Ligand SMILES: [Zn+2]
């Protein structure tokens with residue numbers, strides 16, 4: 666069983682409502698072995714120095730909690746928004762003592778337009794071409810706002826080609842169930858497309874911002890796909906059962 670949650674926000678994220686310690690206690694109760702705090706880094710909101718300072722405070726907190734709770738491994742992570750727009754900043758974060766970076770596109774068109782939605786995927790393509798992160802977060806999160814069913818397989822296939830080339834895993838983000846009443850970002854069809862392209866490695870994350878969302882919908886999905894499931898430590902993929 667996949668006893669990990671690789672996408673969790675605490676109060677270190679602007680929209681996180683839970684302290685790290687409360688998350689850890691819940692995670693231990695759930696018998697999880699790994700928990701990744703993937704706090705938002707949005708370079709359109711703060712400058713690099715502020716972001717790095719904030720990371721240092723976060724790191725100290727993780728270190729002291731790790732000492733207090735040795736039976737669960739805390740993965741030092743971040744969810745870096747739009748790598749394709751903040752390449753030099755992302756390179757700076759790659760110099761820090763991090764375990765794990767999720768790259769996520771958080772820029773959505775203000776209203777439905779095919780061009781805007783296509784651009785959303787083009788930005789993702791640019792980010793995976795660039796690399797410097799470990800997992801592509803919630804690839805089709807745009808479904809939360811718009812119907813993107815006109816997007817053709819070749820768009821996903823090009824993204825997957827560069828992910829595999831640059832050793833980027835696919836995140837299976839289980840928050841879709843509570844956000845849009847589907848199962849995961851991405852859906853089964855896109856996950857199978859990833860497999861068909863030769864994609865193997867995946868991470869599972871609940872994208873919890875509140876305590877009751879931790880590990881939500883992970884367990885029943887992690888046994889569903891014949892893929893290589895894992896977590897990241899020291900920026901390296903580690904297979905877990
Ligand atoms: Zn996100």
Ligand SMILES: [Zn+2]
Nearest residue numbers: 672674744872
């Ligand atoms: Zn998130």
